[in-house]
Amino acid sequence: MTDIIQKVKNLSIGFRSKKGEEILILKNINTNIKKGETVGIVGESGSGKSTLALAMMGYVKHGLYTIGGECQFNSSNLLKMKSKDLEKIRGRKIAMIPQNAGQALTPNLKIGYQIDEALQLHSDFDEKEREKKISELLNKVRLPSPETIALRYPHELSGGQQQRVAVAMALAGTPDLLLLDEPTTGLDVTTQAHVLELLNFIAKDTGTSMVYVSHDLGAIAQVSDRIIVMYSGEIVLEGPSRDILKSPIHPYTHGLLKSIPKLSLAGLPESMPGSQPQPGTIQSGCSFFDRCNFSDENCKNNSPKLEFLKDLNTSVRCFNYEKLVNASQASQTFNKIKNKSLDKEILNLSEVSISYAKQKLLDQIFNRISDDNPTVKDININIKKGETIALVGESGSGKSTILKSIAGLLRTKDGLIRFDENRNLSSDLKERDPNDLRIIQLIFQNPDESLNPNHTVEEIIAQPLKLYFGLKGEELKKNIIDLLQKVRLGEFYTSRYPRQLSGGEKQRVAVARAFAAKPDIILCDEVTSALDVSVQAAVLNLLQQLKEDFGTTYIFVSHDLAVVRAISDRVAVLYQGRLCEVGPSNDVYKFPSHPYTEVLLGAVLEPDPDIKPKLVAEDIVEERPPEKGCSFQGRCSRILGDICKKEIPPWQLTDSGNAIRCHIPIKELQKEQF
Amino acid sequence: MKLDNIYKEEKKSSFAKLSEIIITMASRPSGLIGLSILVFHIILAFISPYIAPHDFKAIDPTLMLQAPSAEYWFGTDDLGRDVFTRTILGGRTALTITFFGSLIALLWGGLLGIFCGLVGGKIDDVVMRIVDAFLSIPWILAMLLIVSLLGTSTEVLIPALGFFYGKGIVRVARAATHDVIAKDFIVSARARGHSDFSIIWNEIIPNVRDAILVEGAMRWSWMLLGFSSLSFLGFGVSPPTPDWGLMISNARGLMSFAYWAVIAPIVGLSSLIIGINLTADAFAKALGIDRSTKAPV
Missing domain, CATH: 3.40.50.300 (P-loop containing nucleotide triphosphate hydrolases)
Incomplete structure (x- = not known):
């Protein structure tokens, strides 16, 4: 298949603990990102989703190291590349949009200058063309009056505008793949909706593939075509976004969707017991075992493999997913709250x-x-x-x-x-x-x-x-x-x-x-x-x-x-x-x-x-x-x-x-x- | 519920904590070297009166400026006194005075800094301007003034040095307090109505203690250098008590032909300062203050 632009193969990343044990943050990840699609990676904090996204641009955080596997981009392994060669790919081919644009922009440089810098690095335009390109980019991310915005400093913009500038900078190198790490998490609801709408537009307009990392299923639902659900360093569910949100066949996703409060329903959502295990603590069996409602003896002793289901076009890591296939829609039961509020x-x-x-x-x-x-x-x-x-x-x-x-x-x-x-x-x-x-x-x-x-x-x-x-x-x-x-x-x-x-x-x-x-x-x-x-x-x-x-x-x-x-x-x-x-x-x-x-x-x-x-x-x-x-x-x-x-x-x-x-x-x- | 093994860590006694810190310090080469030098100097200070081969004040004109020999390992000085004896004894006064001096500096500087950081406002402004004013006075001039008015006794030197070296600690303690003060657990203690004293004691000190201790350890080495400078100028220890600063000052003029009389005290002084510096550095690292990486280790 030629339309795969990023191929993650058997990727394991981890660190060594004080006692010398090897502790895995990512365990044997296999996935592909296709051209033009938006993939949402969702998971709780500590599930390894950011580590995976960073590995996709050939970066491993300090203190962590690659234990095995590779991230192939254009059939070359990014994780083994020299930093000189990586420089040519980062920004031009793969760009990243950080969570907090306010901190990612240099505070003492004007917006226009920062975008110009990105253009100088990642394009071959001369000065005149770059100037035109800057206002073009600012227009594309729908910032009002690009000429004045370009002359402003980051602190003069609001959080949503800063995030738009970050998007503009990422687009400067016309990348094939955009990595977004929680790009809307710190923003207000209304701003968040606008930024997501912009990202959707850009995905359609430029045909860029996007990897959208977030803990927020609501945001993921708006942008992604395909969703990868991570739990404790493993992919537990991967499939078309609609199927995963409407009828999740992994117990974790099932529980997760049930525990999200909904606007349309009053009352408290059901909660999931326990919390995600810390890295390095699972000895045997399924990592979700002790929080799972569908588990049995088999889950305790054997860890399930990621299984591809052809008819659903979905991969799932669970022995008992069949129970959920028939369970249909995650029917949400809300505990109605009864308050005895007095008139006093x-x-x-x-x-x-x-x-x-x-x-x-x-x-x-x-x-x-x-x-x-x-x-x-x-x-x-x-x-x-x-x-x-x-x-x-x-x-x-x-x-x-x-x-x-x-x-x-x-x-x-x-x-x-x-x-x-x-x-x-x-x-x-x-x-x-x-x-x-x-x-x-x-x-x-x-x-x-x-x-x-x-x-x-x-x-x-x-x-x-x-x-x-x-x-x-x-x-x-x-x-x-x-x-x-x-x-x-x-x-x-x-x-x-x-x-x-x-x-x-x-x-x-x-x-x-x-x-x-x-x-x-x-x-x-x-x-x-x-x-x-x-x-x-x-x-x-x-x-x-x-x-x-x-x-x-x-x-x-x-x-x-x-x-x-x-x-x-x-x-x-x-x-x-x-x-x-x-x-x-x-x-x-x-x-x-x-x-x-x-x-x-x-x-x-x-x-x-x-x-x-x-x-x-x-x-x-x-x-x-x-x-x-x-x-x-x-x-x-x-x-x-x-x-x-x-x-x-x-x-x-x-x-x-x-x-x-x-x-x-x-x-x-x-x-x-x- | 499964109890994990690597994150499990129970409350430890303060002795266990201290020994753990020392082990961590010694696990780095620089920390091990620093600790060994420091411990060596401290032991030496305790036992030197008993192992000194000669009388430190015995003047013998016939033995003037002898080169090192089997009898006089480091040679003799211009009054015929044994340089080895005087060198191993020469750190005692300096160590004692600066140790207690830095304790005083730590106490007043740390407490005042924490107090200013907590109350803020006008009191903070006024106190900090006074501290700034003191910082602008060359300390050696001020010390000379104090010493010439009150003498060079230990009772004068310790508080005077403690005062002058505590000013910098005020700033560090205040900054460390500012870091903590905005945290919600302080806000929460305030909202509950704890007294300022209780907030300082329970909430702030445990969180700024490490930073202040490290700063204090650094100050100790500076104070040692400062005290030796005073002695060098003749305002520290009075003769015939052996002291490195004084010895360097006396032997300096004869350096061209009796180098041994000046080298030994220089080595003594520098090694102690290096030792304290390395130890303070390792101490900071063991406490996790100087963290260049945020990765779990």
Whole structure:
């Protein structure tokens, strides 16, 4: 076959441990990339997907080495090539688009210069032609007014624009193969949808083959023709993208798809037990054995081979795939959440404004904050005991800022935070008494950072217990073990350090620490976004379980709208630090009424090739909220005119209890759905 | 649940941790050399009074500037004293004073740096400007001033050296604290309402300790050089106590014909400084501070 451009043959990559054991990161990988196709490589962190993608351009990370096999590009093995020869291939034939374009672009060089550099290296154009080519490339990646963009520095562009520049640079050498390593992971939902759409367009337009590496099945579903699913350094499933997403015949993929929250369904997804084994830990049998619902004795002792099924055009590494072939569509069962939210108010934010502006000396002396256009303004939310309220919005919408103020970590400019109907909480930590501090606890996004690396799990959980309840000795130990069991971790975790735990386990420890204080309110700041999908579902289920047991109120911040849909009772949509819409999640998701909510929900990617994101508004990123009028005026596709630019829109109530802040009459808003 | 073997690692006693660090240090050639030199000097400092073949202060004009011989291994100096005896004894004062000096530097510099890093704001600004101001004063001038006012006794030298070498540690400790302070576990401790003291003690010190210790070890070798310079200028150890700096200063003029009197103390001083430097380097590597690669090892 001549149309294969990259052939990976028996590839094994690994490293040597301290004890001299050979530990494999990739185990005997065989795959082909055909001309013009887009292959998605999906897997959880540590599955070896990035290592595989890097090997495809002849690069092996420092510390790792090739144990066997080859990566053939144009029938030469990249892994054995001299760096001189590789230079000729990289950029010209195979180009890479990194995850974080902001870090991949040189900060002190103008965009145009950086693209020019790529062109000088990888093409034979003279200066005039290159100049033309630069604006051509910038046009191709749909950056507005290429002439001005070329003169800007990377920091003057938004994340989405930076990613587009990275795509333009990769296209400079007109490569045959594009490798994309999580290119949309750090971007906002709306931006992500736009970038993916661009990539799709480029794949069609240039006929370039693409290898798209991501943990996000939603993104993979939008771009790829074929999907490779990796687990623990092995390919476990490989086949046409539609078949894999619609009827996965490997238990891991099956479980993975089931554990992803969906926009269309309320309630929590089923979780997969356990976590991916660390490299070097499997002795015998299938690597997925202990998490598998379909396993038997055979799986425990023998490792399955990757088997090609002709009629399905799919390769699968499983003894029992037949059970799944007939199981048809991964029917998703959701655990309906039942919340006993009482009518009693537990937290009330009224007229809260927060400003990050640097204060003038005079204001500093009088200890006041003056800012006419604060980052967060006029936040009024009434939170009931036992409910889960979610704050959603893109980055810069002020959702985390509000959480910080509730926790007392950031002073508010104006407004009151009232707890339990009668107690005003100061927004300054130092002015809160210990009990005020105890009732509100935080869980952070990244458990790597929120647990002190030098403390054992026991010391970590002991902190709030000692601080608030003065526990000591046996009683302390008993409480710690109790909490560990509540978060489904055993007693033997007490003496471990955070670095010895997996991401999900770390987050469970963080959850245990928050619950140790017996709080009334827990603030969850993107608690699942640093976790793998299969682990995310388990943590969400745990949070829900604990909430039912303790009657805690959650204030949940997330950019992932499907997660929010799964866990929350009510949603507050924020744009530029102003509330747009507040209402019961069911209504907000079913009938998104505010123009921004529509944009946001339309852009969500679902792991279903049939559901395409709707790109309504441009993905412009606004630096500051507008001085006057509606906060969303700059991007609104349904803008009425002057009224939106001059007057702050009024709150309107729908019949179902949604509060919407828009000038467009409610009837009108509800009518125009897609 | 399967417990994996290579990632399993239980909490260790501090003694076990220390011995593990030392073994890691000794596993690199440079670390092994550094450690051996340092240990050799420390042992020598302890036993030299008992093994010295001659009296270090016995002056004998008849033996002036003798070349090395079987009786006087390193020869004799201009007053007829045995250079070997004086060399093996010459590191004792310097080692003691600089060891305690660096401990003091480590303590005040480290704590002040952590404090400034944590509180930030105006207090940090003011303190750091004062530290900067001190950094701009040539330390040797300031030391000379202190020594000429208060004398050259150990009680003066240790705190004075400790003070002047601690300024740099303030900066390092502050920077290390800034690295940690933005992490969520500190935010979390703050939000729980822990006191500043508890945050420093429980959350910050365990995470900046290594960086500060390594810096302190580096300072130790610099302080040794500084102290020897003082002695060289005649403001360190007073005669007849043997000291390398002093010995070099005395024998310097006679270098052209009595090279032995100057070479021995130079070798002593340089080897100790090299030893401390190599050890500090290996220490940093063993703690994982200087990591050139991020690959799992």
